[in-house]
Amino acid sequence: MKKRWLILNSIGLFACLVGVWSTILALAHIPAYILPGPIAVAQALHDRFPSLLNSLWITAGEAAGGLVASIAVGVAVAMLFAQWRGIRQLVFPYTVLLQTVPIVAIAPLIINWVGAGVFAVTVVTFIICLAPIIANTTQGLISVDQNLVHLFLMYKATPAQILFRLRLPNALPNLFTGIRISAGISVIGGLTGELFAGSTRVGEGGLGYAIIYANNQMETAYLFALVLAATALGFSFFFIVMFLEWLALHNWHESSRPQTAD
């Protein structure tokens, strides 16, 4: 009952926003090429749906590829940091630099190195996603209750057993925090990459490329439809990660427990 009420409220709020949007356009006489109305956007969405879906798939693939690669590399690097304190102290500060890299500035460089196209965009996404994975996973791997380490030592556990049976499961909640952050920015990374290295074929590319193309062609209604698609993609990534996190943690971790009244 509460859930249905929430859905009805959300639909009502959406209808209100669309109404306000249409009213402002009507009252202010804003031309459609500056700000198209909701009906024009819906029409563009309908008319250009196959092309939009194609762009969506390209960006989704690039963002997912970069994200998955950043998880694989990030977890591996974090495990190195957890096992060898010296390496952690020496290299970890440099991973913070990854977070401060102005991706807009280095994207053209990456195109120079690997060539324009999907791979270049995936590399841009990978770079932007990597730092949160490394930082959060490392924190989880090293924040293990010392008594649990002692327990494993009493069982004569090998360093590999301590890493894979204790530290890695202990780091799962932190890893998912990192993935959640990176999932959000992976779509932004994909779009940013496409602005520079979007496509090797004129008129066909991911959402970022299509946004630039639509803007140049003054197809503002379609541009809005593309922005909506990019937003939906970001939401989808976030909720997919939330679902995976729930699957992995709901049995045992506080963050996945439904909140109950005390």
Added chain:
Amino acid sequence: MVANLNSSVPEIALNGVTKRFRKGAIAVQNISLTIERGEFVTFLGPSGCGKSTLLKLVSGLSPVSEGSVLVNGMTPENARSLVSFIFQDATLLPWRTVEQNVGLGMELEHAARNARKERVAKMLDLVNLSHAAKSYPRELSGGMKMRASIARALVSRPRILLMDEPFAALDEMTRDRLNEELLRLYAEEKWTVLFVTHSVAEAVFLSTRVVILAAHPGRVAHEINIDLPWPRTAETRESQAFEAQVTQASRLLRGVYQP
């Protein structure tokens, strides 16, 4: 059991043991103690007297700075298969069910699946926790968590149990009940137990001998043999002999608290 056992040597022997930390602080100084097989020895004393440090030295988790520790004639590192450690917190892995937690040690030793399942089931039955085998630690009460921790410690058939304030976080009723359950298991399994507590009554109820430690640096101040009759039950706590031994231990303990 992997180690070669020797019945002619003391189960645990500490000879002139000193533990100095990196920054120079002395945790325990020149402690000599001999603990025979089957003894239940409790360390009692103020915070900072080195009770927990002694358990870590006996387990080999922390090396001695001076002197020696021998467990059944072996170094603590070589005698680890004889020893189980029960910590103040239940130290259960939250992502594992109770039975998976209890079977952890055998799993790390790559024991056969069937043998592991059988042994785990037996230990859970021993601590009355069979009904919670598939539960996760967060679904258990404090007392149930501690029983799971004890079951995990017993799975490897230890000769020696090291217990570092295992019941400190529990309410008094649960603690008393677990004390009685522990003694029931102790009578059946005949371990040697080193136990740490802040509770005089708990120390007297459980032990064959209470060692009172003084702090700064940690050292043995008094030893009391507890000659209460066995088996010890809830009625034991109401006896005059129990009260007399608690009073005696409390007086000696008060002495080490005074500057």
